[in-house]
Amino acid sequence: MTASRETDLIARIARRAGLPAGRHAVLGIGDDCAIVRPRGAVEDWLFTTDLLLEDVHFRRSTHSPADLGHKTLARGLSDIAAMGGKPLFCLLSLAVSPALPQRWIDAFYTGFLKLASRHQMPLLGGDLARADKIACDVVVCGSAPRGAALLRSGARPGDRIYVSGRLGGSAYGLACARGAAWRRHLRPEPRVALGLYLRARASAAMDLSDGLSLDLWRLCQASGVSATLDTAPVFPGATLAQALHGGEDYELLFTVPPGRRIPSAFQDVPLTRIGAIGGGPPAVITFRGQPLPPGGYDHFATPRGGASLA
Amino acid sequence: MTASRETDLIARIARRAGLPAGRHAVLGIGDDCAIVRPRGAVEDWLFTTDLLLEDVHFRRSTHSPADLGHKTLARGLSDIAAMGGKPLFCLLSLAVSPALPQRWIDAFYTGFLKLASRHQMPLLGGDLARADKIACDVVVCGSAPRGAALLRSGARPGDRIYVSGRLGGSAYGLACARGAAWRRHLRPEPRVALGLYLRARASAAMDLSDGLSLDLWRLCQASGVSATLDTAPVFPGATLAQALHGGEDYELLFTVPPGRRIPSAFQDVPLTRIGAIGGGPPAVITFRGQPLPPGGYDHFATPRGGASLA
Numbered sequence: 103m104t105a106s107r108e109t110d111l112i113a114r115i116a117r118r119a120g121l122p123a124g125r126h127a128v129l130g131i132g133d134d135c136a137i138v139r140p141r142g143a144v145e146d147w148l149f150t151t152d153l154l155l156e157d158v159h160f161r162r163s164t165h166s167p168a169d170l171g172h173k174t175l176a177r178g179l180s181d182i183a184a185m186g187g188k189p190l191f192c193l194l195s196l197a198v199s200p201a202l203p204q205r206w207i208d209a210f211y212t213g214f215l216k217l218a219s220r221h222q223m224p225l226l227g228g229d230l231a232r233a234d235k236i237a238c239d240v241v242v243c244g245s246a247p248r249g250a251a252l253l254r255s256g257a258r259p260g261d262r263i264y265v266s267g268r269l270g271g272s273a274y275g276l277a278c279a280r281g282a283a284w285r286r287h288l289r290p291e292p293r294v295a296l297g298l299y300l301r302a303r304a305s306a307a308m309d310l311s312d313g314l315s316l317d318l319w320r321l322c323q324a325s326g327v328s329a330t331l332d333t334a335p336v337f338p339g340a341t342l343a344q345a346l347h348g349g350e351d352y353e354l355l356f357t358v359p360p361g362r363r364i365p366s367a368f369q370d371v372p373l374t375r376i377g378a379i380g381g382g383p384p385a386v387i388t389f390r391g392q393p394l395p396p397g398g399y400d401h402f403a404t405p406r407g408g409a410s411l412a
Numbered sequence: 413m414t415a416s417r418e419t420d421l422i423a424r425i426a427r428r429a430g431l432p433a434g435r436h437a438v439l440g441i442g443d444d445c446a447i448v449r450p451r452g453a454v455e456d457w458l459f460t461t462d463l464l465l466e467d468v469h470f471r472r473s474t475h476s477p478a479d480l481g482h483k484t485l486a487r488g489l490s491d492i493a494a495m496g497g498k499p500l501f502c503l504l505s506l507a508v509s510p511a512l513p514q515r516w517i518d519a520f521y522t523g524f525l526k527l528a529s530r531h532q533m534p535l536l537g538g539d540l541a542r543a544d545k546i547a548c549d550v551v552v553c554g555s556a557p558r559g560a561a562l563l564r565s566g567a568r569p570g571d572r573i574y575v576s577g578r579l580g581g582s583a584y585g586l587a588c589a590r591g592a593a594w595r596r597h598l599r600p601e602p603r604v605a606l607g608l609y610l611r612a613r614a615s616a617a618m619d620l621s622d623g624l625s626l627d628l629w630r631l632c633q634a635s636g637v638s639a640t641l642d643t644a645p646v647f648p649g650a651t652l653a654q655a656l657h658g659g660e661d662y663e664l665l666f667t668v669p670p671g672r673r674i675p676s677a678f679q680d681v682p683l684t685r686i687g688a689i690g691g692g693p694p695a696v697i698t699f700r701g702q703p704l705p706p707g708g709y710d711h712f713a714t715p716r717g718g719a720s721l722a
Contacts, residue, residue: 115521115535129536136536138501138553140450140457147450151551153505153539191448195463195549208424226439226446229463229549239505239539239549241461243448 132324133254134181134308135244145245147190150181152242156235164279167206169288170238171213177311178242179221179292180352184309185251186301187244189221189294194240197233221294246301252356256306257325261357261379264364266293266371269314270340273348283339290352296368300356303364307356313347315387317355319396322385325357331377331389346389347397442634443564444491444618445554455555457500460491466546474589477516479598480548481523487621488552489531489602490662494619495561496611497554499531499604504550507543531604556611562666566616567635571667571689574614574674576603576681579624580650583658593649600662606678610666613674617666623657625697627665629706632695635667641687641699656699657707 115131128146129137135148154174156162165173175192182189194214198207218225228241275287293309300307306325310317314334322329336345357379358364364373387394438456439447445458464484466472475483485502492499504524508517528535538551585597603619610617616635620627624644632639646655667689668674674683697704 114518130534131537136501136503138536140453141455143450143453145451149503149537149551151503151505151537151539151549153507153541153547153549155507155541155543155547158507158541158543191446193446193459193461193551195461197463197465197468197547224440226448227441227459227461229461231463231465231468233465233468235545237463237465237507237547237549239461239463239547241459241503241551 129253134184135187135251137251139248144248146248146251148182148185148187148244148246148251150178150242152177152181152240154238154240156237162236165288167209168213170236171210171215172217172289174238174240175214175217175242176290176292176352178240179217179294180290180309180311182242182244183292183294183297184307184354185244185246185253186297186307187246187251188298189223190243190245191224191226192218192240192242193226194228194238195231196228197231197237199234199236200232250301252297252301252304252307254306254308254321254324257321257327257357257379258305258359259327259379259381260360261305262360262375263318263329263331263355263357263377263379264373264375265310265314265335265353265355266296266368266373267351267353268335268337268372269310269346269351269353270344270348271337272350273344274337274340278339281339283337286337287350290350292352293354293371296354296371299368300354303358303362304356305359307354310351310353310355312349313397314355315346315394316396318387319385321355321357322387325379326384328380328382328384328386329377329388330380331387331394333374333376334389335372335374335376346394439563444494445497445561447561449558454558456558456561458492458495458497458554458556458561459551460488461549461551462487462491464548464550472546475598477519478523480546481520481525482527482599484548484550485524485527485552486600486602486662488550489527489604490600490619490621492552492554493602493604493607494617494664495554495556495563496607496617497556497561498608499533500553500555501534501536502528502550502552503536504538504548505541506538507541507545507547509544509546510542560611562607562611562614562617564616564618564631564634567631567637567667567689568615568669569637569689569691570670571615572670572685573628573639573641573665573667573687573689574683574685575620575624575645575663575665576606576678576683577661577663578645578647578682579620579656579661579663580654580658581647582660583654584647584650588649591649593647596647597660600660602662603664603681606664606681609678610664613668613672614666615669617664620661620663620665622659623707624665625656625704626706628697629695631665631667632697635689636694638690638692638694638696639687639698640690641697641704643684643686644699645682645684645686656704
């Protein structure tokens with residue numbers, strides 16, 4: 103199973119990293135963000151890091167520097183959105199070749215800072231280095247009221263399963279390199295406002311970075327539940343396989359307790375009920391009655407991608 | 413001047429990143445760490461990120477995975493030490509080749525977590541990715557009482573200038589690849605306890621990552637002062653040039669107001685008075701009466717290294 107080596111590796115690191123006891127830690131390795139509680143503070147703080155590497159996650163020939171700056175921050179913001187966090191600030195480590203012109207670096211920061219500004223989030227620092235290939239690692243900090251952050255582990259049997267937007271657009275865009283799907287691949291839109299809206303409504307949430315089948319499998323693993331899917335909203339032009347397994351959509355996957363109403367759209371983003379959480383063997387997922395194995399990207403089994411430790 | 417392109421680049425990013433107004437930010441780009449103040453919290457929090465890249469900052473053939481894990485965290489901890497911070501927690505983004513054996517990854521985490529454990533600091537999360545070359549980006553968070561963090565900008569004319577330890581060991585070790593100097597290069601020791609001790613005593617501090625001449629130049633720039641040096645403690649076997657310009661010693665450079673006593677050693681680490689801060693044109697530095705240009709690593713002018721944005 104493709105997901106196994108990566109999952110094993112993360113579990114192994116989490117075991118060795120030790121319980122995040124004391125020193126303000128609330129939640130360590132294994133969710134979209136780590137959660138810490140500053141002494142005396144009124145809120146929890148959420149932290150995520152996301153590494154984006156040239157020729158692993160993107161090619162310089164297809165991503166403009168402004169697209170890349172946007173995407174670097176969007177990936178981190180999406181993790182904050184997945185936990186219902188409000189963005190606070192960010193840091194950025196960037197390695198670029200000295201051969202890249204100043205206007206490339208300027209355009210990168212233009213894309214990055216434009217998205218940061220839309221979320222009223224200052225860039226407070228980071229690191230600069232020289233390397234043959236571009237490497238970007240973003241740190242995003244967000245906040246949530248104490249104990250209110252949405253976790254992957256909160257899904258319960260009977261909860262309904264939802265996704266935002268339409269799936270497979272990024273994978274289809276990567277394949278066709280044109281139109282709305284290509285723009286979706288280059289400029290994913292983190293669902294920050296939706297995450298805040300869901301904080302008091304959803305029982306569990308995560309962002310779709312590695313594909314619905316793999317990410318839902320992770321959510322079910324974390325919650326100790328199974329899932330039954332009967333539909334998936336497909337991005338115009340994408341295939342059902344792209345919608346089920348394609349990565350980098352950065353939509354939200356969330357579960358809602360029975361009886362709690364969810365509208366059909368939030369700020370023009372459709373919200374689709376795709377199935378239900380069940381008991382039974384954990385992390386067994388079916389789609390229209392057939393087993394749905396976690397078929398998204400496994401970064402230690404396929405030639406691209408990455409995996410979040412927190 | 414070698415330091416100019418990097419300094420210009422950082423200043424340019426800092427201008428564009430905007431003032432870190434609101435949202436808890438106290439200090440943005442330009443010091444060893446960013447400083448933020450969680451709402452209601454009793455302490456300030458310090459954040460630093462440090463990027464370590466294969467064939468830029470190290471070679472796999474000379475650094476064992478445990479050395480590399482240690483060094484990755486030591487660089488971030490050194491920034492916390494430079495501000496007088498107490499380590500709280502860390503996150504790690506790591507890219508490795510799938511061809512690296514599991515025991516390589518285990519040994520990396522052994523080196524990393526051993527140092528983290530000595531500072532009672534949990535690893536709370538991060539990111540994992542696959543790449544041909546190893547990339548490590550560490551985020552370290554520390555705390556300091558409100559407004560008490562040591563800045564680069566606090567040096568005043570008349571202050572005395574000190575360094576901890578002996579300088580040039582890492583550069584000499586890189587050249588000779590043996591003995592105590594080589595161990596210093598592979599396993600730098602962040603001066604966390606010394607930083608805490610200096611918090612109530614020093615007027616300014618920073619860590620020596622890029623060499624005394626360049627780092628003192630940065631401190632003088634930030635404080636708007638000049639400096640006169642008359643000595644430098646040289647690591648056994650190193651040359652004076654290595655002590656003045658060699659990077660990666662991770663000792664502390666700090667200034668002390670006149671009349672405030674500093675012992676000749678702290679926990680067996682020698683503390684040496686090397687000169688005095690003056691007024692006059694900012695960032696003009698002399699060593700034994702001769703001009704000392706900032707000759708350390710400039711990461712956009714030399715084939716190795718990196719530069720801290722915060």
